[in-house]
Amino acid sequence: MKVENIQSLKKILSDKGYKLTKARENTFSALLSPEPQSMATLIEKSQNKVDRVTMYRNIDLFEKLGIVNRIYVGWKYKLELSDNFMDHHHHLSCLSCGKVIDIEDEQHINEFIKSVTDKFSFTPRHHQFEIDGFCIVCSASKKK
């Protein structure tokens, strides 16, 4: 669900009976970023514009409406605008040094997603594939 501007945001909201408010405009503004952001960051960026509680409520709503994705990075989740139908979050994550390697292979994954979602008549919105283990460097030095 791509949101181009405030107008398209308003349409998405009103189509479902929700109102476009100042708080929601500000929530959307805070989400504009090249990187996924933590809830704490969004709250801080909007301080004295959007109340904490309202931020939680609107992020929940936006996620339900498909405007944002919640992804896991390390041990916590972050939020991002779901600009593309399906962003790719596939990575190898080293449990020792924390290094994250991105996997490029869209081919296999997209085929797999289609076959499995079709089977269950599931409407996919977002996915994430993570392999935890040890990178080549940390595998070599096996201590601790």
Added chain:
Amino acid sequence: MKVENIQSLKKILSDKGYKLTKARENTFSALLSPEPQSMATLIEKSQNKVDRVTMYRNIDLFEKLGIVNRIYVGWKYKLELSDNFMDHHHHLSCLSCGKVIDIEDEQHINEFIKSVTDKFSFTPRHHQFEIDGFCIVCSASKKK
């Protein structure tokens, strides 16, 4: 890292200079379950045997030692003994009703994991593949 019994737990711990304590035995007992469990569940199962704080500390330790995996289910993480070299955690998770559907297809996934980890000389310990979206029921009934 498979832990067969208390003896093997003691070995894993002492090899790294950690002690086997009553609290750690009870932590291990609480982890015995066919399902991944939340931190809250583990704490409750061990109430008046292991202090909350100690539970957090020992779960952290166990994860570092490879005894437990932390996986994400819906919006939160759960913990499980890493009995098998690589447990399968592939699921479809409904953003609306929270229902989780397990994906059985090991074939494609294992092939994919092997190809990608080989490519980067990465030593996998655990993986997780999650597709968020809407189940057949919630897809049908649109709003809210």
Added chain:
DNA sequence: CCCCTTATTGCAACAAAGTTGCAATAAAAA
């Protein structure tokens, strides 16, 4: 088996994260 050293525990106190009820307010519709 006892002593000694050191890791580990429990507790209290705190910090961070997320939730709920409700009266006041601001959208949107009429």
Added chain:
DNA sequence: TTTTTATTGCAACTTTGTTGCAATAAGGGG
């Protein structure tokens, strides 16, 4: 403009996770 209804902010609360520290218990050596 008036009416209707969703939304907000606030206060209070619950849940989750962290830190410092004195008391305790595990394990090794004698």
